[in-house]
Amino acid sequence: MKIFLTITLLVISNIFMTFAWYGHLKMKEFKWFESLPLIIVILISWGIALFEYFFQVPANRMGFRENGGPFTLIQLKVIQEVITLLVFTVFSLVAFKNETFRWNHAIAFIFLILAVYFVFKK
Helix, strand or coil: CHHHHHHHHHHHHHHHHHHHHHHHHHHCCCHHHHCCCHHHHHHHHHHHHHHHHHHHHHHHHHHEHHHCCCECHHHHHHHHHHHHHHHHHHHHHHHCCCCCCCHHHHHHHHHHHHHHHHHHCC
16 A cells, blocks of 8 residues: 555656646746746746645655655655656646657666666565
8 A cells, every 4th residue: 555655646746846847838838927037937836846745755754664665765766767757758748749759768768667677676
């Protein structure tokens, strides 16, 4: 159960993180947003990123082996990186229609999956 909950919280956290980091690039299509000063855009992104931490911190605390979770610190980080790239890929393909997923991206993902495999290998 902790495995599923940790991964679910990390996915939710990464959705907020991706939108905080890259959402402003899409939002500039709106005239009212495009005219905002950079500092306001930064503050809006920080506000969104705050919600990322509401999910990321509990996921790591719950998932960390020394807190009774199933994962080592390195395993948590590799899982988080793979989730980040998966969420980012979906976000970029949905929000930015001019982005494409190419064969070299697929190969990179295969290597990431291999990284997950190796990080869990005893």
